[in-house]
Amino acid sequence: GDNITHIDIDSDWASNTDGAYGYYNNSTANRDTYGMLYNWQAVDNSSGICPQGWHVPTHSEFGALATELGSNAGAKLKETGTTHWTSESAGTSNSSGFTALPAGHRSYSTGTYADLGTYAYFWSSNYYSSSQAKFRYLIHSNSSIFDPVNNWKNYGFSVRCLKD
Numbered sequence: 001g002d003n004i005t006h007i008d009i010d011s012d013w014a015s016n017t018d019g020a021y022g023y024y025n026n027s028t029a030n031r032d033t034y035g036m037l038y039n040w041q042a043v044d045n046s047s048g049i050c051p052q053g054w055h056v057p058t059h060s061e062f063g064a065l066a067t068e069l070g071s072n073a074g075a076k077l078k079e080t081g082t083t084h085w086t087s088e089s090a091g092t093s094n095s096s097g098f099t100a101l102p103a104g105h106r107s108y109s110t111g112t113y114a115d116l117g118t119y120a121y122f123w124s125s126n127y128y129s130s131s132q133a134k135f136r137y138l139i140h141s142n143s144s145i146f147d148p149v150n151n152w153k154n155y156g157f158s159v160r161c162l163k164d
Contacts, residue, residue, distance in 0.1 A: 106156025
């Protein structure tokens with residue numbers, strides 16, 4: 001696919017309207033552990049952000065996952081223990097094998113990073129409006145949350161690819 005721009009200067013992030021990525025605090029250790037944080041323009045790129053034979057899950061596919069996992073879906077998606085999460089919510093099991101890590105996010109307005117260790121955010125492939133797109137999130141202190149939300153496309157969130 002197309003190259004995706006790595007933006008390491010916080011002030012350049014908010015004004016960018018092309019696909020871009022960064023990694024928490026520009027630390028390669030964070031990149032290697034938590035992966036990249038992408039804006040939605042990178043997700044929406046017609047060349048595809050995922051490898052051939054894979055795609056970014058739709059809002060409906062994430063919903064089907066949550067339904068399949070049932071109550072306490074968040075606990076079934078998160079890595080167990082506190083190696084990466086600041087605390088472990090009751091019942092965390094990672095029984096799904098998803099092993100979600102709390103990569104945090106990159107702010108849409110300032111390009112600064114926040115929530116490492118406490119939140120995991122995952123883009124879906126669906127937009128909500130011209131300026132907002134859909135995503136799901138997990139939080140360290142709650143085992144049931146894997147809720148759908150809409151927010152600004154210039155946020156930097158994780159991407160999880162799903163096999164076709």
